[in-house]
Amino acid sequence: MYNFLAIPNWITTSFPVFERICLVVLALLSLVLVVLVFMQITGESDSGNVITGNQDSYYSQNKGGSREGRITRLIYIVLGLIALFCVLYFVFLKIPKLF
DSSP, rough: OTTTSSHHHHHHHHOOOOOOOOHHHHHHHHHHHHHHHSEEEEEEEOOOOOOOOOOOOHHHHHHGGGGHHHHHHHHHHHHEEEHHHHHHHHHHHHHHOOO
């Protein structure tokens, strides 16, 4: 009689490796995130014109193509990758224990 709840060999050998790979990638992505956050330009205030309330300028409309816009876009990409690898890590951590 076949035991359907038995853990296959490929799971017990490969999932711990995937866990370690995910942890290393998470550590590297975290370091990249810290560097990107420190590279952001600070000191700008987006208060705009106090009297009219106008906050749109040519620079703020085209901020996506500037260095600051590219860094912000990279930060969002790195945050998404960190979330993805966190989910993958916990999947690889919990699946062998479910059997």
